[in-house]
Amino acid sequence: MNVQRTSPVSFLRNGRYKRIESDEPVSKCPRLSDSSGDAGYLSSLPGSPLWAAPFNGTPTHQGPSRIGQFLLIPIADRDGVYSALNVHTGDESLCKVFDMIQYQEKIRAHSVLPAHRNISHIKDIILGERKAYVFLEKDYGDMHMFVKSCKKLDEELASRLFYQVVSAVAHCHQAGIVLGDLKLRKFVFSNKKRTHLKLEGLEECHMLEEGNDSMSHKHGCPAYVSPEILNSSGSYSGKQADVWSLGVMLYTLLVGRYPFHDSDPSALFSKIRRGQFCLPDTLSPKAKCLIRSLLRKEPWERLSATEILIHPWFHSAQETGSGEQEASAADQTVPTFCLDDDESLFC
Incomplete structure (x- = not known):
């Protein structure tokens, strides 16, 4: 040949x-x-x-x-x-x-x-x-399956993993790339201890021209879609929509379920449009502050990916533990958001 x-x-x-x-x-x-x-x-x-x-x-x-x-x-x-x-x-x-x-x-x-x-x-x-x-x-599984096998993550472990997620997103935004379909499945573990994360690919990303992140693309996972994408027939900020998806990811890591959940798509989208969600009292004040700073209905009120990295929650959460934690598979249960009502909505 x-x-x-x-x-x-x-x-x-x-x-x-x-x-x-x-x-x-x-x-x-x-x-x-x-x-x-x-x-x-x-x-x-x-x-x-x-x-x-x-x-x-x-x-x-x-x-x-x-x-x-x-x-x-x-x-x-x-x-x-x-x-x-x-x-x-x-x-x-x-x-x-x-x-x-x-x-x-x-x-x-x-x-x-x-x-x-x-x-x-x-x-x-x-x-x-x-x-x-x-x-x-090679990877060692994605974050979606990891959270599915755990009820929820403690704040120290969640802060270490989420910081890596935001670091990757901020790096892309600074290079003029909007990810557009951000979700837990997009991040995979690169080591057996499951302490190091990587964005597994850039196939669905959007490369910006001249710094303008105005987009009209409507593709994405329903559970992670932002209100402005549902409400607008025109353009929206791709970077700010990415930040909303980061908020959904953080909420899911800490609470063990999606902030907006319904097996009926219309009901799900109505909840997202209203932007109302509940935060458990067990979360620290700084964790609640960060989640609220990301899941804001008005896109311009959300933190940027770079600003997220300097939020005090990362420092305070990591003060409670030392070193990298290895995720244990023992005594893990399936979280409530993984009920089989319509898995296709929650990708």
Whole structure:
């Protein structure tokens, strides 16, 4: 097979960029013991021959598939995302599969966004005829599932995790990027102790022109949508809408349920438009202050992402504990917001 190698793209920091000729469907993955010595190998040496078992990126079967030296296993509840195992080195990573006509636009924000410790970066890209395989760092589960497995987080742990979330959002805003579909699922743990978070991708973000964050896009998770998006038929501030979503995330971390919850979409949106929510007495005054500063009906009254980072709640909450806490799975219960009335509303 003739395989064309291309030059590394500028935003692949310490990564590789490869091209394969075909990515037709395969019915199953061959047993590794049946593979020849160079089967599935994509050499990193310039000019080396490359080979890849065909793969279309959207298999109808749920078993593993093969692309180059990577074994791809679908991840439940994450469409187009696979756990990738390098069969030669044993290294694990994450693979996102995009149509070729879309992939450059999907990863374009990585080319302008400076590196940040709380944002995942692209390690490798393999291009087929119809699909692009984008490899990122392995993760250890997302925040949605973590909160779903816990009733709620204590303020010390919540402050450590939420600070990392806001740091990533502030970094994007400063670079002229609005995330637009902010939610707990967007943040994943990058270590086994589940103390370090990263924004797992920038596919749904919006790159601003000349600093103007006026937007009219209405896509997003219903549970996180801001009142002005529901009320306005025109434009709204993308950054301020992101801050509202941060408020929903913080409330959920500390209370164990969404601030606005209803299985009926119309009722849910009515509650969001009113902007009225209850704060438990168990929360500290500074935690209540921060939540109220984010979940304000009027967008211009909300803190900016940068201002959130200097809120005194972070300092006071972390004074109650020392060091990084490892999240325990023991005695964890499903929170009330995870009732199966309509999971699609609460993504």
